Amino acid sequence: xxxxxxxxxxxxxxxxxxxxxxxxxxxxxxxxxxxxxxxxxxxxxxxxxxxxxxxxxxxxxxxxxxxxxxxxxxxxxxxxxxxxxxxxxxxxxxxxxxxxxxxxxxxxxxxxxx
Amino acid sequence: xxxxxxxxxxxxxxxxxxxxxxxxxxxxxxxxxxxxxxxxxxxxxxxxxxxxxxxxxxxxxxxxxxxxxxxxxxxxxxxxxxxxxxxxxxxxxxxxxxxxxxxxxxxxxxxxxx
Numbered sequence: 105x106x107x108x109x110x111x112x113x114x115x116x117x118x119x120x121x122x123x124x125x126x127x128x129x130x131x132x133x134x135x136x137x138x139x140x141x142x143x144x145x146x147x148x149x150x151x152x153x154x155x156x157x158x159x160x161x162x163x164x165x166x167x168x169x170x171x172x173x174x175x176x177x178x179x180x181x182x183x184x185x186x187x188x189x190x191x192x193x194x195x196x197x198x199x200x201x202x203x204x205x206x207x208x209x210x211x212x213x214x215x216x217x218x
Numbered sequence: 219x220x221x222x223x224x225x226x227x228x229x230x231x232x233x234x235x236x237x238x239x240x241x242x243x244x245x246x247x248x249x250x251x252x253x254x255x256x257x258x259x260x261x262x263x264x265x266x267x268x269x270x271x272x273x274x275x276x277x278x279x280x281x282x283x284x285x286x287x288x289x290x291x292x293x294x295x296x297x298x299x300x301x302x303x304x305x306x307x308x309x310x311x312x313x314x315x316x317x318x319x320x321x322x323x324x325x326x327x328x329x330x331x332x
Contacts, residue, residue, distance in 0.1 A: 108261075137319055146222070146307060146322030147262075162319050194261055203250045203269040207320060209261040 107131065108210035110195050115215045117182070117189070125180045125213045127195035135200040136178035137207065140164060141192040150193075153178055154200055182215065190217045220245045224308055224323035232331050233300060239293040239326045241308030246286050249311040252320065253282050253293050256305045265306075266293070298330045 108129045117123045129136065135154050139147040149162030153172040167186025172178055178197075182189045192214050196207040221244045231237055241251075250269050254262040266275045266282040268291070274283040281294040295302060305327050309320035 139319070139322075144324065146324045147309075147320070148322070149319035152319050192259075196262075203271070204267065205250075206252065206264045206267050208264065209254075211261045212259075214259075 108195060108197055108208060110193075110210040110213050112213060113211070115213055117215060117217050119217060120184045122181055122183050123215065125182070125193055125195075125215070127178045127180065127210060128176055129178075129195075129197045129208075129210075130176060131197055131208065132175075133197035133199055133208075134175070135198050135205075136172070137196040137198075138162075138168075138170065138178070138180045139194045139196065141194060141212075147194060150180065189215055191215060220248075220310060220312065220321045222308060222310055222321050222323035224306075224326050226326060227324065228327040228329075230329040230331060231298060233298060235298050236294070236296050237298055237328075239295070239306050239308075239328070241291040241293070241323055243289045243291075243310050243321075246289050247312070248286065249318070251282075251284055251291050252309050252311070253280075253291075254307040254309065256307060256325070258305075262307065300330045300332045303328055303330045 111126045137152040138150040141147045151170045153159035169181045194212045195210040198205045198207045223242045225240045252267045253265045268275050268284040279296040284291045305325040307325045309322045
């Protein structure tokens with residue numbers, strides 16, 4: 105089945121620790137994205153990547169880092185510098201370059217800082 | 219900076235009614251607009267995508283319209299069913315080619331009463 109997988113589904117972190125969220129896609133999409141969702145809020149863009157070894161900051165990149173070593177994978181690291189990391193994190197992917205390019209989303213990872 | 223607003227924030231209607239969800243955006247220079255559905259604790263499911271050059275798109279009981287000049291979009295749901303209960307999110311993509319993230323509204327929480 106084609107799609108986007110995120111792991112783990114739930115993640116607990118102690119303050120001061122870095123954690124990495126996994127995102128894998130087998131849709132052969134060029135572009136991948138990370139969003140953050142807080143209760144009662146819309147999604148906000150953290151980082152996005154058009155191609156391997158290239159990525160751009162979104163609207164709220166501070167305290168986060170990413171890598172794009174493979175087309176299929178776009179892991180997100182939440183660092184200890186992120187002041188309020190408890191949130192629902194969603195990964196997405198799409199083709200790019202055409203106005204018909206739909207973004208497809210994974211099931212999300214819920215991160216809780218203890 | 220693009221801002222997306224969705225009205226109403228919540229809506230509860232009896233089964234079988236037709237309903238309209240509203241979305242407005244502040245910058246008319248958009249590439250496309252997407253409507254998504256989100257079930258509690260889940261990722262997003264794409265419902266409809268309207269290109270900036272289009273006026274509307276239809277899929278089954280759903281019809282989305284776009285008036286770019288006035289910065290408005292509506293999602294019309296015909297003959298609502300309890301299974302339509304979810305949060306509906308509107309998102310716009312900035313103008314231009316290449317990959318780019320979406321700017322989301324906060325969503326409309328819809329409850330269809332059996």
